[in-house]
Amino acid sequence: MPAKVASFRRTPPNPKPEYEFLGPPGAVGMLTVLPLITYGLYFNCRAEFGCPPLNWTKGDGYWPALDTNFANYPRDLLGFFLSTWDREAFDLYSYFMVFLFVCYFVIPGHVVEGAVVGGVGGSPLTKDRSNYKLKYKVNALRTLMLIGVLAVATLMTKGVEPFLFLHSHFVGLITASLVWTFGLSIFVYIWSFLPDENGQEKILACGGNTGNMIYDFVLGRELNPRFSASPNSTFDIKYFIELRPGLIGWVILNFGMACQQWHNLGRITNSMVAVLAFETFYVVDSLWNESSVLTTMDITTDGFGFMLANGLLTWLPMNYSLQARFLAAFPVDMSVAHTMIVIATQCVGYYIFRNANLQKDTFRRYGADAPQNKGLKYMETASGSKLLISGWWGTARHINYFGDWLMALAWSLPCGLSSPIPYFYPIYFAVLLIHREFRDEEKCHKKYGKDWDKYCEIVRWRIIPYIY
Template structure:
């Protein structure tokens, strides 16, 4: 039930028996503190003039070279460290980038598509029936990327690579700028979630972000789809906007800056840097080309928008995922023929699995089992009315797409060689993330489908990797 707080506005009360994820409130506090520190640590432990652990790491330098050995001085040292990361120029550049993306969303034409059914609690009387609640989204992320490519090409043609050295030289400041935006946006959407929409009705809240614990809800996200208009026909969705634009596009821009640094220092680009640039750019362009497919993901349909997603998309993704290019900018490497073949084969296998499985899922959800696109796909019907595929990619493993995604992540790190584990941070972290995401999804499906889920698991035995897991 909802509690009345003002005329025409009823607020959904917190869940009286919340089911916490990510270790509950302590885990939420850990995310607020340690996720930014991990991003800083990856920079300080792999940089020019210091090396990249373990090859050049001196234990006496510690994890934080600028923090002293005296525990009593840690607060002051930590403050001095944080102060040293502030770079006004970097903040202006990152803010200008965000403003450019925001303006481009409205200026650049794009198709309007309808997403799948989203799940949440609360909402206006018109949206109480959650069985057919769908939102519309404007799709133009790829065109935005194409415009940025054109601007980059024009800049290189007229001024060379020098302007892009800023991205390498001010990388630490860009990390801090992205965190300012992360915390700022997280605070905004948290406060925004308590305000009535333009019709005076309560917002649609995420099922897992309305526990009543302020820190936990702030991190997981209270509101499911924060928008400036309550109309389902509105197309500017903050979560969808952040999902594909700042992080993915920013990742490729930072990669390009690292390639410019290598070219400036060596006078050429190594084949390992070329491989990283091409493979990661292909992944991003493929994601933007298939932008409607993101509307069927857990991030959009189930999770609230809070600090966890904001940090992941504004800071974690672009600043940490470019570590391979940043490593090669400082420690250049040329690959041999066998090394190149290993990278290409790993990438191709991963992409075939990833895109094949995701494409099949997207077509099945959008068009239904009777559509010509889904001819030959076997499925089982559940008591809830949902249909679960049991053939094709999804008959091989319940989340075979995760395995393909991880193989591609591994392919991006292989060009860096094996002198340091830090370029492999992404596939290591990504493996843990995917395993945890599969467990979360399995728990949600078990609650939703009951005995039908057990029957489905008997048919499709493997979770991610056939015959292994």
């Protein structure tokens, strides 16, 4: 028997985890409901029909080829999907993905080491499953800067016309992103069953190797699908998708919506300026702190499957640009008081979010005895880990979530109160953060045991001090 095959077979088996997200039924729901929500936010918020539509009669064109008869659902769902196919939009989305891929390798960037990953299956090099770290190239912000230069050059030479495509072909871009989502999800699922280049079993995620094909496909079997692009370069698919297509695509779509408003009105409203400024700042800040994502659950714990692929390729850019798309169709001129409320909400949210995360990262990076952490109180667990019980993290166990949500609210407030649809994001985001908080709590309780109970007695509040 070849040595590589023998090594692969000797790798200890991966344990079977417990189901999350309602198990296989929840996974089926994600496959069907999440894409329909994205389409729904488009078809139910357009200038032609209103936001939401005033006329819900079938056949008016806002939900093409989709029957309300449940018996015909599978057939009509396929017909609906095909009716949204747009070859030009698919080509543009594909060019965008290829461009980002090339930029990842061509644009210089420093290499950083990530946190210990929480997978199971064995390190390809050492078989040490308790201290497995990976290295990543950081250059996403430089990629966005290059795209910004190209966008400004296009605007100066050709005006807004090239960018109007993003608005007029928006539904086609949704479909294109879903084609990429399903295609990439199928690829990484099959890829996860193949031995790595050393003939060993891949590092699998704790939550995506149950043996149920649909559930594992959605949650993701492999923790960090990656391959060697060259002798000195490794391409990590999940890390690449985590920040680049979604966040950068979000900024590009917002810019396209602003160009559409300029085309319609001959000017840009102050509400559109606020949405673009706040959301672009959020993206730039995220890419500036790109290495911080390496300590998140997405990278260290969750596998890469349909759930993350859809969230990053489709859900984020298509749904998070809803406010800018709404304002392109339904302009809002904010009063001075309205403007001040929006700015105050954004600033308070960012102050909490950034300073809380900075305090945590600084404490983890430099330790409790570092000068910058002087005065911070902490408790030491039996595992040797230190948990902050003062500063931001002494007020609530997930105080950064509160700041993040306040910013989400600030991005919807410029749309006014004429429609509830632009507020989909802060409503959805609140549900997401509470669910993530429950996952974090469960993970920490398993990790720290009774020490976590003691910590919760000291830091009583979960997200919002004195409220929740």
